[in-house]
Amino acid sequence: MNKLSVIKIGGNVIDNSEKLHQFLLDFTALPGDKILIHGGGKIATELGTSLGIEAKMVDGRRITDIETLRVVTMVYAGLINKNMVAQLQNKGCNAIGLTGADGNIIKAAKRPVKEIDYGFVGDLNETSVSSEMINNLLKAGLVPVLCAITHDGDGQLLNTNADTIASAVAVAMSDRYDTSLIYCFEKRGVMRDIEDDNSLVAEIKMAEFEGLKNEGVVSGGMIPKLHNAFEAIKSGVTAVYIGKADELPLIDQQNFGTRLIK
Numbered sequence: 001m002n003k004l005s006v007i008k009i010g011g012n013v014i015d016n017s018e019k020l021h022q023f024l025l026d027f028t029a030l031p032g033d034k035i036l037i038h039g040g041g042k043i044a045t046e047l048g049t050s051l052g053i054e055a056k057m058v059d060g061r062r063i064t065d066i067e068t069l070r071v072v073t074m075v076y077a078g079l080i081n082k083n084m085v086a087q088l089q090n091k092g093c094n095a096i097g098l099t100g101a102d103g104n105i106i107k108a109a110k111r112p113v114k115e116i117d118y119g120f121v122g123d124l125n126e127t128s129v130s131s132e133m134i135n136n137l138l139k140a141g142l143v144p145v146l147c148a149i150t151h152d153g154d155g156q157l158l159n160t161n162a163d164t165i166a167s168a169v170a171v172a173m174s175d176r177y178d179t180s181l182i183y184c185f186e187k188r189g190v191m192r193d194i195e196d197d198n199s200l201v202a203e204i205k206m207a208e209f210e211g212l213k214n215e216g217v218v219s220g221g222m223i224p225k226l227h228n229a230f231e232a233i234k235s236g237v238t239a240v241y242i243g244k245a246d247e248l249p250l251i252d253q254q255n256f257g258t259r260l261i262k
């Protein structure tokens, strides 16, 4: 099987133009087939605030009413995605920027209303991602750049967390490729003490996840990120890493961030 890297880049790095430039250079230099998945939650929150639309997050997920859906579509599918593609083209990477609606690459289902109405948030299942369509793009020599916007097949766009998209895409592609999933963000990986840059946890086993949550070592956005990461490990992805965007070149020596293990 050929190797494939599915790389997710988080909102704090995207928001810093120097860091983003360096990350895109490092991404371009990665050998083999690759897919980039991006968030941009921070920028969507800032634009929303400037338009008088305050962000409401529950368990790391954005409550997406119709106004918020307009903002996130403009920010993720437009501003961020197209800028990233233009910068990748400038660096010699033949990127193609897409939402889940393009080529029906990712079909989601609107999250059912229970105690909380998340609005236009899309959940994914095993059949959501068209690995065939993504494979066609890779075979054409393109590098897909996917944003956090999906659709329901009935004409409705939906907002889906980018970490979840990265995990689902990696799982879907793992039938055809020896797939690695790499989450890049602003910290060196999962830290034992978030204030101490020398406290990187090099490996986490699935069985250790609950304990880390209960001890309060992992909190906030790291909890759903680890959940998505372990889902990928359980479902056929060869290797999953979480680490600092600046250190992406270390992935070559498998010396990048925190490695997750079954």
Ligand SMILES: Nc1ncnc2c1ncn2[C@@H]1O[C@H](COP(=O)(O)OP(=O)(O)O)[C@@H](O)[C@H]1O
Binding pocket: 009, 010, 011, 012, 013, 039, 060, 184, 185, 186, 187, 189, 190, 191, 192, 193, 194, 217, 218, 219, 220, 221, 222, 223, 225
């Ligand atoms: N133990 C930990 N190590 C690293 N980050 C942690 C930890 N616990 C909580 N976090 C938080 O998790 C956040 C990452 O999740 P998130 O904001 O969803 O990332 P992204 O930028 O990829 O979207 C970090 O910004 C950090 O504040």
Ligand SMILES: CC(=O)N[C@@H](CCC(=O)OP(=O)(O)O)C(=O)O
Binding pocket: 009, 010, 011, 012, 038, 039, 040, 041, 042, 044, 060, 061, 062, 072, 121, 122, 148, 159, 160, 161, 162, 163
């Ligand atoms: C439903 C939901 O929460 N969607 C996310 C999608 C963007 C994202 O995941 O951005 P980061 O990776 O930068 O956090 C949101 O709107 O914040």
